[in-house]
Amino acid sequence: MHRFICLLFTLIIMFTTLQPNQIHAEDKNDSIAKNAQSAILMEKNSGMTLYDKNADKELPPASMTKIMTLLLIMEELDKENLKLDEKIRISEHAASMGGSQIFLEAGEEMTVEDLLKGVAVASGNDASVALAERIAGSEEEFVKQMNQKAKDLGLKNTKFQNPTGLPANDHYSTAHDMAVMARELLIHEEITDYTSIYDDYLRKGEKNEFWLVNTNKLIKSYPGMDGLKTGFTEKAKYCLTASAKKDDLHMIAVVMGAEKPKERNEAITSLLDYGFGQYEGIKLHGKEEVLHEMTNPRGTPNTLALVPEKDVVVLKKKNEAKSNYQTSITLNEKVELPIKKGDHLGWVTVNNGKEEVSKVRLEASEPVNKANILELWKRSFRNLAGFEKF
Known part of the structure; x- marks a missing residue:
């Protein structure tokens, strides 16, 4: 099993939303x-x-x-x-x-x-x-x-x-x-x-x-x-x-x-x-939206934008009121180069309090290949402070 490292941000998003409860046939709407x-x-x-x-x-x-x-x-x-x-x-x-x-x-x-x-x-x-x-x-x-x-x-x-x-x-x-x-x-x-x-x-x-x-x-x-x-x-x-x-x-x-x-x-x-x-849907993130950038001096390019695999959407009942949703990013601990476009590199998770509401895979927006020797030599002279590892 892959282990995940929690990185960077938790976005607290205020919406006129409330998690829809699952409806069971035996409860109502027979x-x-x-x-x-x-x-x-x-x-x-x-x-x-x-x-x-x-x-x-x-x-x-x-x-x-x-x-x-x-x-x-x-x-x-x-x-x-x-x-x-x-x-x-x-x-x-x-x-x-x-x-x-x-x-x-x-x-x-x-x-x-x-x-x-x-x-x-x-x-x-x-x-x-x-x-x-x-x-x-x-x-x-x-x-x-x-x-x-x-x-x-x-x-x-x-x-x-x-x-x-x-x-x-x-x-x-x-x-x-x-x-x-x-x-x-x-x-x-x-x-x-x-x-x-x-x-x-x-x-x-x-x-x-x-x-x-x-x-x-x-x-x-x-x-x-x-x-x-x-x-x-x-x-x-x-x-x-x-x-x-x-x-x-x-x-x-x-x-x-x-x-x-x-x-x-x-x-x-x-x-x-x-x-x-x-119900109605509220889009938190579009599938083309960059949610995180990963950097690696060994890759070409050395910065990779991560986007959700599909739209990140939560639902609300049309007659219900406010709730706070938290969106967090987790990345795979280890990813080998080369990376293909669409490779799954982590998750964006939406929570309502302690309850997980939605989970969408994060994927590579473009391919990343191994840098050649000349590129690695040039990068060795750069300030690597703040670079993150894949």
Whole structure:
């Protein structure tokens, strides 16, 4: 485990805010998500849970599994281990997937971007496996990466057996865990360029042209909806992890185990309406704001600006009053050069008194390489007083 050193400043920020309390279905608002086995409403930027109904109940997630699949795909794209214009040759195994599919044929070649559309829009099981095989070498190895990522995210009630959500023994998750996965996926903002598509075409103009239609019909009817993933099997019933934005709020709503698609959509709509109707967000720091500068005479450049990974936002109920929030910075004790843009180097934590309200990773705003011998020689003559170490 990394140890952290508390550095420099604690910013006491006065706002017309009060920490929103988590609302439990058994306490009030029983009409919200009444037809779901489990549900949760989480605000993405703050990470606050606003509503919870059996959110830790282990259930089959069906195709909502693909939220984790998409997360690993987006991470590979960010690392440039995968390119959108790269063509992938489809294996017999990938082409054999049943359920939702984009009807890939063994030996066919399709770009990563089109396969990504196939997963995000049409919930293609064949596209999911094709990308899994490209990233990890086999579906089995990709599933190991999925479960390791779940562990890294601290998800204790999730286990995957495949990247698709097709029925399998010992394949389960929870509404809470799906919301955390969705929150992590939405850090990759470009994912909504795909999940917000209502319809599109693959192989356009060819004999085997395929019309993609989003399985999430709320994309077209709910204002601000930009994703994320539906799911259905006989055992899982109707599920949906949905994302919608309004002003400084970005809500994630998860419903699992609804008997009918209409009931699922009504539950999602009621959750989102509750969140947007009762709460407002206040941005403490923007994701481009420099919150700290680190210096190191061994690096080029030798000063590095740290910015939050996403907007630092707290919520308030619309009818509630003042509170003091304290924002503190902690940095990783040891970071090796070179540093890549986006590397996580610390945290910005928001507290309301003794209670932690939000925690956002601090990341490098640009790459830092090791200084060469000439640069180090020049710097040896400078006054190093006040320099900080990484």
